[in-house]
Amino acid sequence: RTVYVNGAYLPEEDAKISIFDRSFIFGDGIYEVSAVIGGKLVDCEAHLARLERSCGEIRLALPWSKAELVAVHEELIKRNSLDEGGIYLQVSRGAADRDFAFPTDATPTLVMFTQERNMSSAPAAKTGIKVVSCPDLRWARRDIKSVNLLGPVLAKQFAAESGAQEAWLVEDGVVTEGASSTAWIVKGKTLISRPLSNKVLPGITRKAVLAYIGETDFTFEERTFTLDEALDAEEVFITSATSLVMPVVQIDGHTIHNGAPGPTAIRLREIYLDFAK
Numbered sequence: 579r580t581v582y583v584n585g586a587y588l589p590e591e592d593a594k595i596s597i598f599d600r601s602f603i604f605g606d607g608i609y610e611v612s613a614v615i616g617g618k619l620v621d622c623e624a625h626l627a628r629l630e631r632s633c634g635e636i637r638l639a640l641p642w643s644k645a646e647l648v649a650v651h652e653e654l655i656k657r658n659s660l661d662e663g664g665i666y667l668q669v670s671r672g673a674a675d676r677d678f679a680f681p682t683d684a685t686p687t688l689v690m691f692t693q694e695r696n697m698s699s700a701p702a703a704k705t706g707i708k709v710v711s712c713p714d715l716r717w718a719r720r721d722i723k724s725v726n727l728l729g730p731v732l733a734k735q736f737a738a739e740s741g742a743q744e745a746w747l748v749e750d751g752v753v754t755e756g757a758s759s760t761a762w763i764v765k766g767k768t769l770i771s772r773p774l775s776n777k778v779l780p781g782i783t784r785k786a787v788l789a790y791i792g793e794t795d796f797t798f799e800e801r802t803f804t805l806d807e808a809l810d811a812e813e814v815f816i817t818s819a820t821s822l823v824m825p826v827v828q829i830d831g832h833t834i835h836n837g838a839p840g841p842t843a844i845r846l847r848e849i850y851l852d853f854a855k
């Protein structure tokens with residue numbers, strides 16, 4: 579694989595960053611993951627807008643324009659002949675001797691790489707995925723896409739050990755979101771997902787789905803829901819740049835929609851893919 583590090587395209591074995599990099603030492607960095615479908619970037623502008631917002635919130639001045647970042651995305655797709663998968667981007671405050679407060683002289687580090695993944699015909703979309711719930715142990719600014727991911731790492735490991743593909747993070751009985759996805763439930767033609775706030779990452783896929791349902795008879799109800807409500811829901815699904823729209827057929831061992839993907843999630847996935855292609 580060819581990866582990108584601070585202006586250079588290199589074979590992954592040759593890519594290096596400092597052990598003093600602040601994303602390594604402090605988790606002082608921001609990331610983005612965008613999907614590539616049929617060799618095309620999906621919603622790259624929106625991901626880069628969220629990157630700018632996240633960086634602004636931690637006062638990290640990005641030295642690259644959006645156009646420059648899009649160009650690196652495109653170049654990586656080309657150099658790796660990437661048809662389906664994703665692009666990971668990470669920016670950190672840079673390398674400096676270890677000291678908590680911001681360094682005065684560090685230059686931000688930018689790292690990007692591609693990952694091949696079956697997107698439009700992901701086998702999991704045919705069967706649906708299993709979810710387990712666990713307490714939400716994350717910090718109070720989950721709207722910032724920071725590389726501090728220990729909470730989600732532990733939650734995903736719990737899911738993996740439970741034979742599930744995603745963990746739903748729960749706080750005071752309410753589902754905040756998936757460890758790396760937005761959580762949705764369905765009642766009739768109504769799609770339910772919680773309002774944006776400091777408690778959740780504002781999902782780009784969530785936003786795209788909401789834009790696309792304008793042309794359908796689905797309506798959106800923006801509110802929190804409890805885990806109990808999800809267990810009783812007609813359908814459940816998640817959205818993210820890695821899963822797109824993914825039906826959920828089990829939560830904590832409790833079967834959803836007879837254990838098969840429901841028509842709403844299937845339809846939304848089709849609509850999403852139609853627009854993405």
Ligand code: PDD
Nearest residue numbers: 611757758759760779781782783818819
């Ligand atoms: N995760 N919520 C959390 C906590 C996430 O980490 C993500 C994405 C989402 C969905 O956001 P989007 O639709 O913009 O991908 C919601 C990425 C895919 C990841 O960490 O791999």
